[in-house]
Amino acid sequence: MTIVVDADRDQALRVERIYKLVNVLFVENITSKAAISRDLAMIKVSAKHDARSHVLELANVFARACRSRPESLTIKLPWRR
Numbered sequence: 001m002t003i004v005v006d007a008d009r010d011q012a013l014r015v016e017r018i019y020k021l022v023n024v025l026f027v028e029n030i031t032s033k034a035a036i037s038r039d040l041a042m043i044k045v046s047a048k049h050d051a052r053s054h055v056l057e058l059a060n061v062f063a064r065a066c067r068s069r070p071e072s073l074t075i076k077l078p079w080r081r
Helices: 009-020 049-062
Strands: 039-046 064-068 072-079
Touching: 049 064, 049 072
Parallel strands: none
Antiparallel strands: 039 072, 064 072
16 A cells, blocks of 8 residues: 655654554655656445446446445546546
């Protein structure tokens, strides 16, 4: 997982210290480097058998279903600000 934070210097240092609290393999400050940023929304929708086709039809207009369970669908949506 990549976490991007819009923060001043002190806030960024606090975020970098999180690696001591959880199992983090690598932390890098990329403030001065060129970067590409993309956002993604993962939305879980409760959809039983009778509503599933309608939800999938709507999702295919804007997004893509990426996980299907008997009681729900998870939809992947590229997020633009």
